[in-house]
Amino acid sequence: MSIEVISPGLQTSIQDLGRQGHMHLGVAKSGAMDNLSMQLANWLVGNALEHPVFEISLLGPTLRFTQALTIAICGAKFDIYLASEDRKRIAVNTNQSIQVKAGDTLHFTQRLQGARAYLAFAATLDCAPVLNSYSTHFAAQFAGFKGRALQKGDRVILSHCEVRKIKTLPKVLQQHYSGSYLLRCVPSVETEHFSEAQLTQFYSSTYVLRSDSNRMGLRFDAKPLTKLNMQELVSSGLTQGSVQIPPSGLPIISSVDGQTIGGYSRIANVISADHFALGQLVAGDKVNFTLLSQQDAQDIYARQYMALKALSSS
Amino acid sequence: MPYRIVANGDAGLSVVFTAQVSEKLTRHIQVLSRLCAKEFAGLVTDIIPAYQSLTLCYLPLAAHQQQIMEKLQRILRHDLPEQDLNSQLITIPVCYEQAYAPDLISLAQACDLSVEQVIALHSNTDYLLHMLGFSPGFLYLGGLDPRLSCPRKTTPSARVPAGSVGIGGNQTGIYPQQTPGGWHIIGRTPITLFNPNLPSPCVAQPLDKIRFTAISAADFEAIRHTPT
Structure with a gap:
């Protein structure tokens, strides 16, 4: 059984929750940028939540299935249809599982909301984990499918394909992407290097996502912070969600493929529970930042963690 | 060696040393890094040693952070054990x-x-x-x-x-x-x-x-x- 890539889309790749324990070698976590949608898609097809999926970015692919199985799509909204071999077309809804027949072709057309969709399969992807993860590491070209995004003509081999019972995601877990977001933050290592005026400006400005953003980092436009402390910083460990202020005065948020060591001052850190939202930002989207206490950040994460645990056992 | 412990977001702590970058400091950070890997096995997801700092990453759960913080302070209060790091x-x-x-x-x-x-x-x-x-x-x-x-x-x-x-x-x-x-x-x-x-x-x-x-x-x- 395989999935044939008729057209690959902009960047369709295999991702899971990413790899841990290798940052000291310079190896970033990788993994699904929107780790929440990835897990919800897995739940819909009856997989363990950490199962590898396809991450689909901005322009969706066309994929042909050679065997019947259950699939599900969560995250960004696209117009999607399934074409069967007798040329019948059925519109495909996200946030519920779908039965695919042998020979069906899945077409992603117009993108409506959000940036990344996640396609889960009731099957085993026949690729080997590298450094304990299936996630494609683009920069060093390993894991996932040949260490790269899918290309036209690729055949991704699946085994243990199953047709499972149809599920729909509870309404409260269905995500909507307005294009305007409030990202919650806690302080980071150099927060105290910033003046009261700089912090006030950062937390009261609306930032607009730039098109040169990617899985490494999200870049924004707004009125730059000025009078930055230009003392050279000694490079140190850079964690996911770090909001760095380079000499331009405009923030860069480090994401899943971000470098493991960085040398720019960090004004804040997006809380872990909000990292999934970074995967849905599209150029032109608006972002505001707000400051929370560590306690609040950890409480919010604990609730998200428990909700996913409860879901996985339901 | 003088240090301070700073939050690195809600899922990380950085031990930042004030000494200049040197072989001695790098050795100190490597010894600490290995000790943390042993002491915090199962609790810490990543350890990132750098020129003047060591960053510990973990799940952003209050209980984990507290456990790491307390143990880390205990480790840093004492001299680190001499260790042959077998440099080549x-x-x-x-x-x-x-x-x-x-x-x-x-x-x-x-x-x-x-x-x-x-x-x-x-x-x-x-x-x-x-x-x-x-x-x-x-x-x-x-x-x-x-x-x-x-x-x-x-x-x-x-x-x-x-x-x-x-x-x-x-x-x-x-x-x-x-x-x-x-x-x-x-x-x-x-x-x-x-x-x-x-x-x-x-x-x-x-x-x-x-x-x-x-x-x-x-x-x-x-x-x-x-x-x-």
Whole structure:
């Protein structure tokens, strides 16, 4: 059984929750940028939540299935249809599982909301984990499918394909992407290097996502912070969600493929529970930042963690 | 050694040392890093040693953070155990011939040296590997001869081949993967700096000494085609 890539889309790749324990070698976590949608898609097809999926970015692919199985799509909204071999077309809804027949072709057309969709399969992807993860590491070209995004003509081999019972995601877990977001933050290592005026400006400005953003980092436009402390910083460990202020005065948020060591001052850190939202930002989207206490950040994460645990056992 | 512990977001703590970057500090951080890996097994998801800091990453749960914080303070209150970190001298072959060194002549001119002097100064030094990071297998090296210091390019090159050896500011290093880059490229190594399929994916470990040895273009091709 395989999935044939008729057209690959902009960047369709295999991702899971990413790899841990290798940052000291310079190896970033990788993994699904929107780790929440990835897990919800897995739940819909009856997989363990950490199962590898396809991450689909901005322009969706066309994929042909050679065997019947259950699939599900969560995250960004696209117009999607399934074409069967007798040329019948059925519109495909996200946030519920779908039965695919042998020979069906899945077409992603117009993108409506959000940036990344996640396609889960009731099957085993026949690729080997590298450094304990299936996630494609683009920069060093390993894991996932040949260490790269899918290309036209690729055949991704699946085994243990199953047709499972149809599920729909509870309404409260269905995500909507307005294009305007409030990202919650806690302080980071150099927060105290910033003046009261700089912090006030950062937390009261609306930032607009730039098109040169990617899985490494999200870049924004707004009125730059000025009078930055230009003392050279000694490079140190850079964690996911770090909001760095380079000499331009405009923030860069480090994401899943971000470098493991960085040398720019960090004004804040997006809380872990909000990292999934970074995967849905599209150029032109608006972002505001707000400051929370560590306690609040950890409480919010604990609730998200428990909700996913409860879901996985339901 | 004086330090402070700072929050690195809701899922990380950084131990930041105030001492200057040195071999002694790197050794201290490596010992602490190994101790933390042992003490916090199952609790810490990543440990990132750097020039002047050690960052511990964990799940952002209050109980985890508290447990790590308390234990970390206890560890830091005492002198760290003496540990033989078994540092090695690693030789990395570099071809400084023009085909692999597009910026060697301009760098020599900028530093007011001959090409031969640049090669001699660059290759006759044992560099200290302070840390690995940035991208997979990138080596942060200390010990560049100040005469070779040269500001980064104003416009970065769009594509620097994997293995390129460069100088940027007072640092020298090797690009493990093909990337854009702003350093002056003075040579290239045929060896692979990062192989995720090996038990030890990087060519060297922090505290190892790195020495570059000049090789010919013929040697470069021969080594490149030798399976590892």
